[in-house]
Amino acid sequence: MNLPQRPRRLRQNEAVRAMVREHELRAADFVYPLFVCHGTGVADPVGSMPGVCRYSLDRLPAVLDDVVGLGIPAVILFGIPERKDAVGSEAYADDGIVQRAVRAIREQYPQLVVITDVCLCEYTDHGHCGLVEDGYVLNDETVELLAQTAVSHARAGAHIVAPSDMMDGRVAAIRQALDGAGLERTAIMSYAAKFASGYYGPFREAAGSTPGFGDRKGYQMDPANGDEAVREALLDVEQGADMIIVKPALAFGDIIWRTKQETHLPVVAYNVSGEYAMVKAAAANGWLDERKVVLESLCGMKRAGADIIITYHALDAARWLAERA
Numbered sequence: 001m002n003l004p005q006r007p008r009r010l011r012q013n014e015a016v017r018a019m020v021r022e023h024e025l026r027a028a029d030f031v032y033p034l035f036v037c038h039g040t041g042v043a044d045p046v047g048s049m050p051g052v053c054r055y056s057l058d059r060l061p062a063v064l065d066d067v068v069g070l071g072i073p074a075v076i077l078f079g080i081p082e083r084k085d086a087v088g089s090e091a092y093a094d095d096g097i098v099q100r101a102v103r104a105i106r107e108q109y110p111q112l113v114v115i116t117d118v119c120l121c122e123y124t125d126h127g128h129c130g131l132v133e134d135g136y137v138l139n140d141e142t143v144e145l146l147a148q149t150a151v152s153h154a155r156a157g158a159h160i161v162a163p164s165d166m167m168d169g170r171v172a173a174i175r176q177a178l179d180g181a182g183l184e185r186t187a188i189m190s191y192a193a194k195f196a197s198g199y200y201g202p203f204r205e206a207a208g209s210t211p212g213f214g215d216r217k218g219y220q221m222d223p224a225n226g227d228e229a230v231r232e233a234l235l236d237v238e239q240g241a242d243m244i245i246v247k248p249a250l251a252f253g254d255i256i257w258r259t260k261q262e263t264h265l266p267v268v269a270y271n272v273s274g275e276y277a278m279v280k281a282a283a284a285n286g287w288l289d290e291r292k293v294v295l296e297s298l299c300g301m302k303r304a305g306a307d308i309i310i311t312y313h314a315l316d317a318a319r320w321l322a323e324r325a
C-alpha cells in the first residue's frame, strides 16, 4: 500500500514515542489533599478511600515526609472540627483545626506550599456550605463568614486559600478582606467551576459533611452546563482569583479546556474522592491496572489543559513517575 502518512512510524519504539510525546506528568504538578482532625495519635482510615486517613497533627509528619520526599510541592487541607454547629464556628476560629495545622506545617515544612479549603460544610451541623434560613442557603451572610475563614487561614500562614462553597461574590469579598488585613500576598485558588456531583460521596464520608436535608444544587453547578462554567470562571477572574479550579475532573475535560482558553490563568483539575474510589475499588478486584489507569487519567487532565492536579493519587503517582524515570 502506498500511504504518504503512516502514523505508526512514530510509534515504532519507546525512544521515538518518548520524542513525540506531547504531555508529561510531573510530581511538581500535584497537590495532595489532607484531612486533619483533633486529638493525638489519630490515623483514622476513610472506608471508601483506601489509603486515605484523617490525621491528627502529631501524625502529619509521616505523610508530609513522603510528600516532600517525592517532590510534591503542595498540600490542600480539610478540617474535621471538634464540634459542628449551625454557623460553622470552627471554620473561622483562630485555634480551629485547619489554622493549627497550617501553623504546624509552615513551621516544620517551610518548603511546602500550604493551601486551605475555605468552606463551612465540614463545620456546620446541617452539612451545607453556608448559613441556612428556612431551608435556603443564604448567600451574602455566608460570604462574610467565608471571608473571615480565609483571613484566619492566611493569618495562620496559608499561602493560598481555596473557596469551595460556590456562593456568589465570595472571591471579591475574600480578596477585599485579605487586602484589608494586610494579607495581599495570599493567593486565591477559586473553585470557580464546581459541579453538583455524585462524585463527592467518599469525601462527605471522610468529612461527615453530607447535607442533612436537600442537596447542593442551589449553589453548585448543573453538570449539564459548559457555558455557565466559563461565565463562573470569568466572574472569579474579575473578582481577583489567581487560579481556577474545575471539579470534578474526569467527566469535565471540556470545562478544563474552555476555562484555560478563556481565562489564561493557571487551571487546576480536582480529581475528586469518587473518582479515586472508583479506581481503587476496581483495582482491588483485579479489574484494572491501577498504575496504568491512574497515570492515564492524570495525563488526560493535563492534556485537557490543567496546569495543576489535586489528587488523592498524588503519592502513588509521584512514586510511579520516579520509578519510570
Ligand code: PBG
Binding pocket: 117, 119, 121, 129, 164, 165, 199, 200, 201, 202, 203, 204, 271, 272, 273, 274
Ligand atoms: C467542600 C468541599 C467538597 C469537596 C472539596 N471541598 C465537598 C462538597 O462540596 O460536597 C469535594 C472533594 C472530593 O470529593 O474529593 N465544599
Ligand code: ZN
Binding pocket: 119, 120, 121, 122, 128, 129, 164, 165
Ligand atoms: Zn462546602
